[in-house]
Amino acid sequence: MSEYNAYSVYYDLLWGDKQEDVPFYLDMARETGSPVCELACGTGRVVLPLARAGFEVTGIDMSQAMLDKLQAKLDREPREVQARVALRCADMRDYRFSQKFNLVFCAFNSFLHLLTTEDQLACLASVREYLADDGRLALNVFAPLYDRLANKNETLVRTEPDPETGRDLVVTNITQRDPANQTMDAFQCVDRIGDDGVVRRYPARFTLCWIHNREMHLLLRLAGYEVAAVYGGYDRKPYDYVSGVQLFVARKA
Numbered sequence: 001m002s003e004y005n006a007y008s009v010y011y012d013l014l015w016g017d018k019q020e021d022v023p024f025y026l027d028m029a030r031e032t033g034s035p036v037c038e039l040a041c042g043t044g045r046v047v048l049p050l051a052r053a054g055f056e057v058t059g060i061d062m063s064q065a066m067l068d069k070l071q072a073k074l075d076r077e078p079r080e081v082q083a084r085v086a087l088r089c090a091d092m093r094d095y096r097f098s099q100k101f102n103l104v105f106c107a108f109n110s111f112l113h114l115l116t117t118e119d120q121l122a123c124l125a126s127v128r129e130y131l132a133d134d135g136r137l138a139l140n141v142f143a144p145l146y147d148r149l150a151n152k153n154e155t156l157v158r159t160e161p162d163p164e165t166g167r168d169l170v171v172t173n174i175t176q177r178d179p180a181n182q183t184m185d186a187f188q189c190v191d192r193i194g195d196d197g198v199v200r201r202y203p204a205r206f207t208l209c210w211i212h213n214r215e216m217h218l219l220l221r222l223a224g225y226e227v228a229a230v231y232g233g234y235d236r237k238p239y240d241y242v243s244g245v246q247l248f249v250a251r252k253a
């Protein structure tokens with residue numbers, strides 16, 4: 001079962017209004033044209049703006065619960081927007097499409113859910129099959145900042161406004177890093193005060209890896225791509241490591 005099924009309950013409360021990367025993917029889609037495929041599309045944070053802007057988008061995700069949230073939002077969209085979106089519950093490591101896409105992208109660090117080199121290469125090989133010959137692959141993976149990685153265990157507690165009630169949500173993140181394997185377990189829970197005054201806790205756990213810059217170059221090269229650009233921000237500024245953003249754009253070699 002996908003670890004995101006539990007997360008789906010509150011994913012949009014935390015991330016639904018994250019906007020910073022959306023103009024970048026819209027611009028990429030304008031450059032390549034439809035059809036577009038988002039790997040690990042989740043609840044449609046990027047799929048929906050793309051479809052509203054007129055692009056044909058296929059979203060794949062291995063969590064049916066995340067896709068159900070996206071489908072519920074899609075059902076409230078005009079018919080022409082609905083008609084531009086296709087959803088597949090699938091694992092991006094081995095999915096095969098018969099159609100080709102001009103743009104395939106994986107936003108918001110989702111590629112880092114592939115924890116082994118074998119899984120990462122399997123995904124890149126699979127995408128290569130359905131990427132158009134002159135298409136583009138865009139991958140966002142955070143830049144592993146050494147001072148943060150030095151903390152094996154990290155607990156962060158923050159509050160955020162609950163977009164539905166206006167009261168604060170309490171978000172607790174407990175991260176345990178395993179530097180030998182370049183992975184981290186993230187335990188997250190959200191405490192939410194209901195109208196009845198009762199605090200409800202929504203827990204979830206997931207595992208991510210981190211990928212260094214040269215490692216990503218090697219993965220792409222091994223999988224038959226060449227790197228077209230590496231950005232350090234969604235405004236396409238050059239990669240400089242310190243921004244914490246690594247945004248790779250690749251094409252078939």
Ligand SMILES: C[S@@+](CC[C@H](N)C(=O)[O-])C[C@H]1O[C@@H](n2cnc3c(N)ncnc32)[C@H](O)[C@@H]1O
Pocket residue numbers: 002004015039040041042043044045046060061062063066090091092093107108109110113114
């Ligand atoms: C951080 S969320 C990102 C969702 C969305 N792309 C966004 O930017 O809001 C990560 C998503 O990756 C999905 N995921 C993780 N591993 C996957 C895999 N092997 N194949 C497909 N989806 C996967 C999860 O189900 C989850 O929806």
